[in-house]
Amino acid sequence: DAGVTQSPTHLIKTRGQQVTLRCSPKSGHDTVSWYQQALGQGPQFIFQYYEEEERQRGNFPDRFSGHQFPNYSSELNVNALLLGDSALYLCASSLPVRGSTDTQYFGPGTRLTVL
């Protein structure tokens, strides 16, 4: 049973550049959420995708955008990178259960460094 996979593992960019991170959900899952985890902090919710639509967004600027494909995989795009965007970016997948009970399963993350 394939778990959540993310690519690339590590990425180094310079300020002002754009980056795309990729995620494939766990087998059988069709909902994907993205989180940003700064060093020494807990993950912060960026947004969630379901049926190729963004259905909820956290407190992140429009520089952060995403996409979900028909095979449920997802991309996170960040434009005009800032030094503060350096973080571990985690993708999580879950079943489309409405409410508070669905358990999210996380990938290994992409560590982004902005110089």
Add this chain to the structure above:
Amino acid sequence: AQKITQTQPGMFVQEKEAVTLDCTYDTSDPSYGLFWYKQPSSGEMIFLIYQGSYDQQNATEGRYSLNFQKARKSANLVISASQLGDSAMYFCAMREAGGGFKTIFGAGTRLFVKA
């Protein structure tokens, strides 16, 4: 507003002993879910245990149990018979039924298991 508080930045435990990691939460939603995740140095968030707000029994999963005290709004994780491999960051998280699909995380507790 929903909030998770983990007041222990770091904890030490002797191998084979039990340890309790504290978590308090704040919510006005009567329906919510509480989660604990383990994050080793590799970065991947590993789901450990789930407790629903209407669950009458404390959740248990192998060596993990959740001490759920609803009136005190606490959801402490108990790890029995600690192993060296339990050394990691531990995060408490919550999702409200009325909060959409966003999961919020605490700041985490780093657990060190001593041989």
